[in-house]
Amino acid sequence: MYASEQPDTAVFYHGTRADLRIGQHMVPGYKSNFGAGKPSSWIYFAATLEAAIWGAELAQGAGRQRIYIVRPTGPFVDDPNLTDAKFPGNPTQSYRSQHPLEIVSEVETWQGHAPDVLQKMKDSVERMRREGIEAID
16 A cells, blocks of 8 residues: 555554654664564554554653654555454554654543553563564564
């Protein structure tokens, strides 16, 4: 899919701990939040705020959790880590691209998950890391 094929009303989000400015571009090549934390050749984003909240809450680092509204600058595809037989049809509307994402704005107010729900997800991510399950790159 190409960014130019999206309706003007399409909104995409990226959850992170990075402190970025409006107009800045996010690019692939940073350590993944999953598995061994290898640099990823993709940058991930979603059309749902819920998916971006998970991204912000699971992001590595010490910075404040942030959610940015982003604009893809090139082609993008469904995120294969979330669109297999377990989650047919891309219900999280999660995507990835090898092209930059432009920061359009920041979502200032959002509600994170309850501490017990977040801990279960973190435990699951840690279990997958111990089992050697890596993100599909």
